Amino acid sequence: MSTDTAPHFIRDLIAADLAEGKNGGVIHTRFPPEPNGFLHIGHAKAIHLDFGMAAEFGGECNLRFDDTNPVKEETLYVEGIKEDIRWLGYAWDHELYASDWFERLYELAVQLIRKGLAYVDNQSLEQIREGRGMFKRPGVDSPFRTRSVDENLALFEKMRAGDFAEGEAVLRAKIDMSSPNMNLRDPIMYRILKAHHHRTGDAWCIYPMYDWAHGESDALEGITHSLCTLEFENHRPLYEWFVDHLDGLPVRPRQIEMARLNLSYTVLSKRKLLRLVKEELVDGWDDPRMPTLVGMRRRGYSPAAIRQFCDRIGVAKRDGVVDVTLLEHALREDLNETSIRVMGVIDPLEVVIENFPEGHTEWFEAPLHPTRPELGMRRIPLSRRVYVERDDFREVAPRKWRRLSPGAEVRLRYAALITVREVVKDAAGQVVRLICTYDPDAVGGDPTDGRKVQGTLHWVSAEHAVSSQVYLYDRLFTVPAPDAEEADFTTFLNPDSLQVMGGAKLEPYLATVAPETRVQFERLGYFVAEGEGGARFNRTIGLRDSWARVERSEPKPAAPAAPEEKKMTEETVTAEVIEVSAREDREPAKEVITFDDFAKLDLRVGVIREAGPVKGARKLLRLGVDLGEGRLRQVFAGVAKAYPDPSVLLGESVVVVANLAPRQMSFGLSEAMILAGGGGTDRLGMTTLKGTFLPGDTVT
RNA sequence: UGGGCUGUGGUCGAAUUGGCAAGACGUCGGGUUCUGGCCCCGAAGGUUCUAGGUUCGAGUCCUAGCAGCCCAACCA
Numbered sequence: 146m147s148t149d150t151a152p153h154f155i156r157d158l159i160a161a162d163l164a165e166g167k168n169g170g171v172i173h174t175r176f177p178p179e180p181n182g183f184l185h186i187g188h189a190k191a192i193h194l195d196f197g198m199a200a201e202f203g204g205e206c207n208l209r210f211d212d213t214n215p216v217k218e219e220t221l222y223v224e225g226i227k228e229d230i231r232w233l234g235y236a237w238d239h240e241l242y243a244s245d246w247f248e249r250l251y252e253l254a255v256q257l258i259r260k261g262l263a264y265v266d267n268q269s270l271e272q273i274r275e276g277r278g279m280f281k282r283p284g285v286d287s288p289f290r291t292r293s294v295d296e297n298l299a300l301f302e303k304m305r306a307g308d309f310a311e312g313e314a315v316l317r318a319k320i321d322m323s324s325p326n327m328n329l330r331d332p333i334m335y336r337i338l339k340a341h342h343h344r345t346g347d348a349w350c351i352y353p354m355y356d357w358a359h360g361e362s363d364a365l366e367g368i369t370h371s372l373c374t375l376e377f378e379n380h381r382p383l384y385e386w387f388v389d390h391l392d393g394l395p396v397r398p399r400q401i402e403m404a405r406l407n408l409s410y411t412v413l414s415k416r417k418l419l420r421l422v423k424e425e426l427v428d429g430w431d432d433p434r435m436p437t438l439v440g441m442r443r444r445g446y447s448p449a450a451i452r453q454f455c456d457r458i459g460v461a462k463r464d465g466v467v468d469v470t471l472l473e474h475a476l477r478e479d480l481n482e483t484s485i486r487v488m489g490v491i492d493p494l495e496v497v498i499e500n501f502p503e504g505h506t507e508w509f510e511a512p513l514h515p516t517r518p519e520l521g522m523r524r525i526p527l528s529r530r531v532y533v534e535r536d537d538f539r540e541v542a543p544r545k546w547r548r549l550s551p552g553a554e555v556r557l558r559y560a561a562l563i564t565v566r567e568v569v570k571d572a573a574g575q576v577v578r579l580i581c582t583y584d585p586d587a588v589g590g591d592p593t594d595g596r597k598v599q600g601t602l603h604w605v606s607a608e609h610a611v612s613s614q615v616y617l618y619d620r621l622f623t624v625p626a627p628d629a630e631e632a633d634f635t636t637f638l639n640p641d642s643l644q645v646m647g648g649a650k651l652e653p654y655l656a657t658v659a660p661e662t663r664v665q666f667e668r669l670g671y672f673v674a675e676g677e678g679g680a681r682f683n684r685t686i687g688l689r690d691s692w693a694r695v696e697r698s699e700p701k702p703a704a705p706a707a708p709e710e711k712k713m714t715e716e717t718v719t720a721e722v723i724e725v726s727a728r729e730d731r732e733p734a735k736e737v738i739t740f741d742d743f744a745k746l747d748l749r750v751g752v753i754r755e756a757g758p759v760k761g762a763r764k765l766l767r768l769g770v771d772l773g774e775g776r777l778r779q780v781f782a783g784v785a786k787a788y789p790d791p792s793v794l795l796g797e798s799v800v801v802v803a804n805l806a807p808r809q810m811s812f813g814l815s816e817a818m819i820l821a822g823g824g825g826t827d828r829l830g831m832t833t834l835k836g837t838f839l840p841g842d843t844v845t
Numbered sequence: 846u847g848g849g850c851u852g853u854g855g856u857c858g859a860a861u862u863g864g865c866a867a868g869a870c871g872u873c874g875g876g877u878u879c880u881g882g883c884c885c886c887g888a889a890g891g892u893u894c895u896a897g898g899u900u901c902g903a904g905u906c907c908u909a910g911c912a913g914c915c916c917a918a919c920c921a
Contacts (some may be wrong), residue, residue, distance in 0.1 A: 151868085152859065179921055214920065270919060277917060282849045285916090315919055325848040327917050335920035355921050379916050380851055402850085409856085415921095457869060459858050461851095464914060468856045471870050481883055536917045547881070556879060590879060601879045694912095697890040707897075774885095 153460035155401055159198055159370055168369040168396045172204035175368050176230070177359065178210045178344075182223040183430045183437045184229045186451065187406040187413045193455035194403070195372055196235045205370055207366060208237035212244050213358045215342035223343075225430075227461070229438040232625055233786040234448045237364070242838070244344045246365050250353050251305065253361055253391055254316060254334060258297045262390055263334060264290055265300035266317045273315070276322070277330050283323035284330045288318060304337060307350045311337045316351075320386060328383045361391070365400040371398050374405040375464060395447045404464040408472065409625040411436045412634055426635060427621070428740035433683050434621045434642050436619035444618060445663050445673030445685030450479035463562045466626060480671045481661060485513040485520055488558065488603040489651040489666040489682070491615050495578045495607065498563060501529040506608070509589055511559040523654040527560045530607035531651045534669075537602050538579060540568060545695060547600035550578065556601040559665065559732035562587040613738070615672070617644040653743045655679035751778075751799050767796070 163170055176195040178184065184192075199206035208230065212218050230237070247801045257263040266273065278284035292300070294810045304314050316335040324330055332358040339350050353361075360383075363371045371384075377400065383670065384400045407413060412421075413436060421427045421435070430592065433444035453474040458467050507527040514520040533549065542550035549555055554564040567580035586593045590601075627634040655674075662674045663685070670687035755769030770778045778827050 181921085217920075235866075274917075279847085279917060282848095282917095312919070330917085333919055338919080352919090354919075375850070376915055377921090381849090404851085437891060457857075459869095462856065463851055463853095466859070468870065472855065477882090486880080486882095515880080545881090558879060565885080577882085600881085601881075621856090642865090664881085665882080667913085668879090668882075670882095688880075688882045690881070695881075798848065 151456060151459050154373065154462070155194065155198065155370075155403060155460055158401060159202060162369070162399070163202060167838065171369060172201045172202045173207070173369045173396075174204065174372060175207040175209045175241075175363065175366070177209045177373075177509070178226050178630055179212045179214070179217075180219060180226060180381050181214075181217045182222060182415045182419060183225050183329055183411055183439055184683055185415075185418065185437045186408060186441065186454075187436075189233060189438065189451050189635075189709070190406045190455050190458065191372070191374075192230060192233060192235060193452060194460060196237075198370065198372070199238075199400075199435075201681055204369075205238035206235075207239045207368070209243065209362060209366065211242040211355070211359065212342070212344060213355060215338060215340040215352065218343055220397055222472070225439065231259050232448060233438065233451065241362075241366055242344055243353070243362050243652050244342060246362045247345060247353070249365055250358060250361055253355070254353075255298065255301065256391060257318065257334075258316075259294060260299060260390065261294055261317055261319065263294050264297050265314050266290070266331075266333075267314050273333075274379060277327065277452045278322070280327070285324050287331065290331070292504040301335075302381065304335065304351050307339070308335055311339055313337065316385070318383075320383075322835050324577070326379060326382055328356065328380050329386070332383060356380055356383050357387065357737070359809060360387050360398065360400070361394075363390055364391070364394040364396060367396050368398045369396055371400045373400060373402055375462065376405075378402045386463075402462070403460050404462055406458065407466040407626075408436065409466050409469050410620040410622050410627075412622070414628070417628065417634060417743060420635070424635070426638060433616070433618050436621075440577065440663065442661075443673075443675065443683060444673060445480075446476060447479050447483065447663065449483075450476040452481060457657050469620070473686055477671070477689070480685065482517075484663045484665045484671055486515065486665050486667050487513075487523070487652055487655055488605055489613070489615070489648045489649060489655065489669070490532040490534050490603065490605050490610075490674070491617075491649045491669065492535045493605075493648060493650050493668075494535040494538055494576065496531050496533050496563070496604070497578060497580050498529055498531070498561070498583045499566070499580055500582045501527075503529055505529070506606070507560070509559045525559060525652055526606045528606045528608045529627070531557065531604045532607055532610065533579075533602055533604045535576075538565075538576065540576070542623070543696070546818075548602060549600075554584075554598060556590045556598045557604045558601050560590055560604070562590055562592060604668070605650045605652050609638045609653045611656045611679045613649045613651050613655070613679050614681045615646040615649040616675075617646060617682065618642060619644075649682075651679055651682075655682075659822075671821060695806050722723075753797050753799060756794040770799070 162168070174195045176192050178188065191665040196206045198204075208227070210223055210226075212223075254263060263288075266287050267291065270278065273287070276285050276287055285641050302313065302318055303309065304316065314337060315333045317331045317333050319333055320329045322330045333354050334350045334808070335353055336839060337350055338352045340348055342349065342352075360371070363370075377384075381400050383437055388394060388397055404415075412418065418430075418435065418437065422430055427435055431439035431443050433440055434439075454472050457471060457475060505528065507528065509525045510522050512518060512520075512522055512526055539546060540551065542548075542553065546553075547555075551565050551566055551568060554562055561582045563581040564583075565579050565581050568576055569578040570578065571577050584592065590598075592598060602791075620639055621642050622634070622637045623639045624637045627637040628748060630637060655664070656679045658674050658679060660674055660676055663671060664674070664682075665671050665688075666682075668688065669684075671685040673685055674683040675681040677685055695831075751770040751772050753768055754771050755767075757767050772778055776799055
């Protein structure tokens with residue numbers, strides 16, 4: 146199953162051990178999850194390595210649940226974890242639990258006591274912590290450290306029998322209270338927990354600690370290479386101390402540590418993921434925005450893409466942050482190869498082909514994959530009314546525009562060539578319909594005269610369309626390293642990480658796909674079917690979009706559109722929003738708002754009721770804006786230079802972005818932004834509206 | 846002078862163990878195209894954490910620093 150070929154130090158170490166004939170020349174690994182949460186992409190890295198190394202060197206890999214803490218663990222999680230591993234494409238050789246070894250572990254502990262290497266300590270938790278000392282100060286021996294072997298044996302038996310209450314006694318290894326390594330200052334091996342265990346029930350009231358249970362379980366089940374993450378490096382001396390002081394172990398396991406995976410724009414700590422779930426910041430462990438395996442599965446990730454990603458990131462000891470784009474690349478690479486192509490319109494704009502016969506349907510055959518004919522064909526109907534993507538039409542075509550605009554001819558993929566003849570708008574000026582004509586000779590979209598057609602669009606026949614809800618997912622966080630920031634990571638949650646498009650229209654073929662089918666909506670991205678009948682699709686990831694890059698890099702017009710013209714081109718707006726936004730942003734380039742974002746803005750008419758300077762900020766004006774909400778919103782706008790006398794603004798109608806998160810500035814809370822713009826200071830100004838508007842009116 | 850680990854283009858990561866600093870992602874430019882996708886071609890980007898030293902030759906060895914991460918749960 147492993148496709149891993151890149152060299153890394155763990156492979157080298159294993160190969161060397163095998164060459165030396167250690168442990169009889171066999172390799173046996175294990176993946177040891179604690180059943181207290183769901184697996185995430187970081188675990189996938191470990192799984193890939195554990196199973197991959199065993200497979201590559203002809204050994205076995207166990208699944209062993211590290212269930213040594215009954216108060217935190219649940220059966221629910223063990224089933225989930227097993228399902229995730231299977232889904233990822235791995236099969237374990239033996240399913241085991243640390244709890245399977247409780248009796249053997251107990252015997253080994255007795256062996257250590259007999260050797261005088263472990264003792265029962267009756268100090269309190271606080272006393273033990275106190276006695277352990279500090280980093281720079283050695284610990285002191287417990288007064289119970291010198292108990293006789295017989296006494297320890299008897300006491301340990303009483304611990305197991307339940308004669309002590311929780312906290313009254315622990316079993317400790319007798320190592321070195323002055324070791325610079327805290328783990329060797331007589332670590333606790335057993336504590337008393339009168340809790341019900343999900344597998345052993347009430348059979349035990351003493352439970353082994355990680356360091357004791359993990360290494361010895363490894364040894365007992367014949368694990369030769371125990372791969373784990375860097376934070377256990379300090380534990381290795383203890384791991385080795387235990388196996389070296391015990392007789393009769395079948396193998397001498399070796400612990401090897403590697404860096405855990407960190408991914409940009411997300412968090413990968415179980416604690417933080419649990420918080421997202423518990424505080425309902427996401428819809429559960431399987432929310433498609435979660436980096437959990439269940440979440441990624443619902444998002445549409447393929448196991449192969451995840452495995453490929455694990456290959457690409459390699460294995461090393463340096464801890465860094467892997468760029469999500471690497472994951473996304475692996476995803477697209479696999480999905481491009483495996484996903485069938487279909488058409489779906491997410492934000493429909495109606496097109497009427499006026500010279501197409503009423504009531505007539507034309508059917509076209511189209512391949513389900515551009516380079517893999519074996520995946521078959523599907524039929525696509527064309528009728529007089531079709532839907533195209535609203536974003537594919539511009540009343541005023543920008544430079545290099547290859548889509549719909551008045552008079553322009555484009556291709557409806559696989560079907561026809563159409564030209565926009567008329568733009569129909571509603572009372573508010575919103576485009577509601579395009580009247581087009583098509584070229585009846587260009588059957589299937591092939592012009593007979595060899596003329597060049599500038600663009601090809603996806604579309605859906607209105608009459609045959611399947612209605613669907615499309616869930617658009619985006620990154621969960623707005624910053625590359627949410628847990629490296631000073632503020633709590635939840636403050637960086639991306640408010641636009643989910644957008645539900647309720648009115649999507651899909652080609653009829655989509656009604657037939659099975660749940661979890663991964664498809665590419667041509668020109669839009671990869672999506673996965675959730676449920677039956679095409680009723681819901683989740684966007685896995687968009688296509689690479691070089692048009693978006695072109696758009697971003699186009700020079701922006703210097704001045705805003707004329708004040709009385711409410712409609713503006715997107716470039717204008719982009720420039721203006723930047724103009725008013727705060728300057729201390731760390732990554733200005735990322736602050737550019739795309740057309741998609743623009744559609745999410747709630748633009749409203751605001752009437753300025755208050756206007757005045759801001760003390761300590763030459764460029765800012767403090768405005769009180771009436772949005773018809775029964776109160777004034779306070780807005781700080783960087784337009785002071787344009788209005789030496791702010792009072793001229795009183796009573797003016799301006800365009801307000803009403804649905805932005807309020808921004809805390811040092812002078813006060815800014816509760817909205819006002820559209821303004823200009824090529825230079827001399828032409829700086831706010832867009833004002835002339836005519837009769839009511840505060841709160843929507844601007845389109 | 847607590848201990849351990851790690852420092853290689855923006856990111857992840859190799860370097861036959863002392864011999865021309867791989868590759869991938871990302872970025873930029875071009876070609877192709879009935880997906881502004883895929884694919885193809887090209888480019889930019891490095892004082893290998895710093896300073897000394899050994900050597901014909903140092904990412905690799907030595908010395909001294911610096912930076913980051915981990916460790917004081919009866920968690921794993």
